[in-house]
Amino acid sequence: MSNPVIEAPPTAPAVTWQEGEQLARRASSRRRAKRLVLLAAGWVAMLLVWNVAAYYLPAGVLPSPLEVLIVMWEIVASGAFAANFFASVGKTFVGFLVAIAVGAPIGYLMGRYTYWRAFFHDGVTVAGTIPALTYAVLSLIIFGISDLGPILSVALVSVPYIAINVAEGVRGVDQSLVKMSQAFGRSPQQIRRDVFIPTLVPYIFAAIRMSFAVAWKVEALTEVFGGTNGVGFQIRSEYQLFNIDGVLAWMCLFIVFMLIIERLVLRQFENRVLAWRPEERVGR
């Protein structure tokens, strides 16, 4: 079987493939290390700017990162953070469920029928551009100072995102797949479960990701205006006492934990649910 014509060329390549692979691996790890260093440098630079500004500005105007960190620790240690944070998160999620319950049917109608698309189009686009301040104060006017206000404002701000994404998803359903299923005598229920829902789920996750980033800010804003508990309410009380370090400490804690929910919990959940479709799994 050995054919002399297609044997290895007489001159050996400059590097064997093992060496080449090693070189490439070393280069990529060097690049990764450089990236990590720069990522850390970004954080260091931010803290440095903050620190220098705190040093040069008159006392009491801007506390240094360390002072804020101490206040953060006090807030966490006193247990105030956990109570208020869970109150805020709870309201955000309830508002979210309301938004899904309202927004998903609207999105379905919009994706399915041209009449309903025309009907809801203006409302959804306008609702998406209205400043969050409006939602916060309007829900306070409707419900007064209670837990319902933040829930309503979260729902109001999230509905357009969910409706738009669900509509997009419904329109993205592969019609030839639906026709084929019908031709093979699948029941509408089966088609819904095996064709519609799998297509829709990624769009719904996109909607959740987009609107969650906005929703928790609006939730905090509503609490600032008229909450009885929650992180926004605490920020407001610190502001009224003119405690800049208190405002900053609550803000930092809130951002850190919301980013943890956003980046880790929701993304993990999404990856797990979408694990069956490899191309959707690439989480940046």
Add this chain to the structure above:
Amino acid sequence: MTATATQRRSSEEQASGTSAWRRRVTSEPAARVTFYITAFLIWVGLAAMFVRVPGPAAVTASLVKEFSRGEVFSNFADTFYRFAVGVFLSVVVGLAIGVIMGMSGLARAFFESPVLVGLSIPAIIWAFLTVMWFGFGDTSPIVTTFLTAVPFVIINVAQGVQGVSRDLRDMSSSYGVPLGRRVKDLILPAVAGYVLAGVRFAVIIGWNGVLLAEWFGGSGGAGFRARYWYDANQFAGFAAWVILFVIVIVVLDQLLFERAARRAFRWRDAGH
């Protein structure tokens, strides 16, 4: 087997079968009109249900009163000045940082975390901080607008610059195309749409920022005037200002940016 197939009609027959008024009612413009009527009715219903929600008549009356007092234009003049300066600054700074981030992966790694942090700080925090730092005046709304809007400009510009065709960039560098021409003929057309999207975000986010800062800083402006009515428990006056806020941002967004976006992406969407 009995014949179960009913008489099928072609879509043309179906269309001619429906009466003219029915077709008119189900047309798209009619759907739009129906929506506005429904929304109006919902408003009337809410006003009837909740004592605190002002009805259309009360809101119109206070809107007219605000106009006749001359409050609308003087306050919006203040607000627009602050808003324009803030958005302009955010676009300039956002373009500079965004271009650097898009051009080099290392700069991207460096700026990634600051931009992420900037994106996640709510406008209300900036409003509080700037009011505490700068006191009442023009500075606080301007800085709030700038700080809330700039991260959105940065990420959009960076994404646009990163999306510039690598091949064309390599080619122009190996053929020694001068930097000026490279920017004018390659980078700008590819980036324009993203820049526009960034500016659009900046306008929408910044509008919220400027109103919030005016709400908490007591030196005039549309946000301040809305708060005046809110504090006075005169919700009709507040709702009148809300309507003005919404009209301003919708007009800006739909008339200006929707059109400009279509123009900027013309080269890309032309094939469709």
